[in-house]
Amino acid sequence: MRSYLLIVLLLLLFVLPFGLLGLLAVGEQWRFPAALPPAYSLEAWRSLLAADNDLLLGLGRSLLPAGTVAALATAGGFGLARAITRSRHPARWEAASYLPYALPPVLLAVLIQPFIIRLHLSGSVGGVLVGLLLVALPFATLLLRSFWSGHITEYEQLARTLGCTPRQAWRRVLLPLAWPLLRTTLVQTFLLSWFDFGLTNVLSVGKVRTLTVQVFTYVGEANAQLAAVAALLLVVPPAVLLLLNKSTLLRKP
Amino acid sequence: MLSKARPSRLPSPLLSLYGLLVVGLPLAGLAYALLGSVGLAGPLAAGFTGRYWQALGTDTGLLYAALFSGWVAVASVGISIALALLLVLRAQPTLRRWPLPGLLYVPLLLPALVVGFYLFQLLSRTGWLARLCFQLGLIQGPEGFPELVQDAAGLGIIGAQVLLTFPFFTLLFRAIYQESRLEEYRQLTLTLGASPGQFRRRVAGPLLLRRAAPTLLLSFMATLGAYDIPLLLGRPYPQMLSVYLATRLQRFDLRELPAAYLAGFLVALGLLGLVAVLLRLRRQTAVR
Incomplete structure (x- = not known):
């Protein structure tokens, strides 16, 4: 039981950064106090395909x-x-x-x-x-x-x-x-x-x-x-x- | 049979160039900083003056930055060591279970700047944890959430450093544990009548710490000179050393430069002292 708890805790600790960053990357107009984004969009990712994209x-x-x-x-x-x-x-x-x-x-x-x-x-x-x-x-x-x-x-x-x-x-x-x-x-x-x-x-x-x-x-x-x-x-x-x-x-x- | 090459008295051209780059350039930088601090170099150099050194006694900025950096480094490395030791000495079988062996490598993928950004989004007063607390009715507004980033004690910085460091220490201690055949020593000490707690306190803990000492000191120095995380999660006052130095050197007022050079010179000197300790430790662990 204790070892399962430890695994879940560490899993949460190390996977949460990717989850939160992923939500931020697709969430739109996400402000306090909303726990989840009100709308989702892949626009920022799609714009990566443009040749003059600054991130690219x-x-x-x-x-x-x-x-x-x-x-x-x-x-x-x-x-x-x-x-x-x-x-x-x-x-x-x-x-x-x-x-x-x-x-x-x-x-x-x-x-x-x-x-x-x-x-x-x-x-x-x-x-x-x-x-x-x-x-x-x-x-x-x-x-x-x-x-x-x-x-x-x-x-x-x-x-x-x-x-x-x-x-x-x-x-x-x-x-x-x-x-x-x-x-x-x-x-x-x-x-x-x-x-x-x-x-x-x-x-x-x-x-x-x-x-x-x-x-x-x-x-x-x-x-x-x-x-x-x-x-x-x-x-x-x-x-x-x-x-x-x-x-x-x-x-x- | 080929004769054994005898080392020549002069370093090879390759080594001379290397020496010029890795020793010459930083030492020239240090000398420039020293000359800058006494008014002999820099854009506004106007002849020798000792006033920037004398002002050290009244300017507490550098002292506070050094003390704050020391506190953050001691707390971060201390907590990371404690967590890693706890995992390696008390949860060894769990560490071998899926998905932990691969999971512990995950924080090594994260640049410090990304960890800083993530923790800001998670722990700030309008961050994700605060939002969850609000939705659960635990707080009435952002001001009800405790200050966990950009706080006076550097809790956010310490949290970020621990998140980055403790998995690495865990992997390191686990490797040393296996390499030193500590499992066999454990069986032996238990057979000789020691308790598991005595084995952890008197045999495993000291051995792991002694063998990992150079890497632990290196991590301490890296935390002492951390820049990315304190820049995002720290306050304008007190600042950590790297942020303090960069801020002072990037000010528009050129008259500030000599004092900034002096601070850079003193910090570099202090860190070089720590390198000397590191090299001594390395020699000692090599002998053992």
Whole structure:
């Protein structure tokens, strides 16, 4: 009995957000004290199909930086993790990697903003990319550090001894071995950028209207319906990633 | 046989570039903030002055923001840890039952901003819970509903942080529980005469907390620097640190900038101190 109660309670806790956001996204003229919307409409969802729809553009503006950052941070982090392992002071490099990752994104954005302005990147996608990479790259490097153990170096040396070229050793031995961790890193760095609001908002001065920025704008305009649609759109990619692989969401550096 | 690569004295060009980005840029930002706080950098820099540092003693805004952030972080992480421990140590069989194994991952899908928006729609005085209470005749109007968001104690912020954090802690503790073979230890301690409560208090609880300590501290720091949720669910006063800093730096009055730089510099310094603790903890848990 107690365990059923617990299951119902947790189910309610975790499913209610989607229920309420769904009602807000289709409800019209829904004001206090009505417990349910007086009318329903799919207009906000239908308008998504229009080519110049702001939400659809926001989805693209979120996907592009998140995808780019995930790819660059994972590829860069893989090489950097190897370079750190082979350096003279790996512990120092590891400690240094915590620096941008440890500061709150908004504080980091505030600190680097004068340089972003001097580089003429303020208010542009380029500036946002630099800011997001500053967080995602050390995160990926720390996550991928565990791969480059002595064991892996021995595998690599064995492959070379058996006649592999350096490129073949990478393609046929190292990358297949690293793939599960690389996949986790790709997912996590993607989500890191996808979920970001503060850093993007500060560095882009509100000009790069990603989905998170749009949610905030709609909330500010008291447009709960569009804010709910944008919020539900934000949940789609992580949900797909969760369905593909649960474990990729949990691992921490 | 290939010879083992010997580390060179100089870092590789890749590492040098990396160092420039991840250490150089934030440290340059910190230095700029420090120089800005003494009037040597920034748009209105007019030469060295110590007045912004002296004004720290009378300006209580930063102190209140730090105290409020500390309270929210301690309460959120504390409640999340307690809930997660309760679930893992007292409801282990239930956690294995459908649909809980998959359900616990659901909050990991939700961006903080979305959780903030959802809780505002749920808990505000004209929110869904207030509407239900009105329909049930429990309140006569919005003012009859308790203030649960944008309140002085930060209850809404704490609720949102707990909703996001406790499922993650539950998954983490459960993974550690299985990895550390605590079920076998439980059988052993019970055989040796300990009660289930003693096992939870003296064996499982301390072990789970010790092994999860670096991640718990990381979550504490993330909550301390939270921005999205306090921006939606917090009050203009007191503000949490990130909101306080961003608000001060985005004011139109440029004369406010040096004081804002000083606040940013001090907050960054404090958080870096916490990182040092985190690294020490990490080394200790690695040794064990």
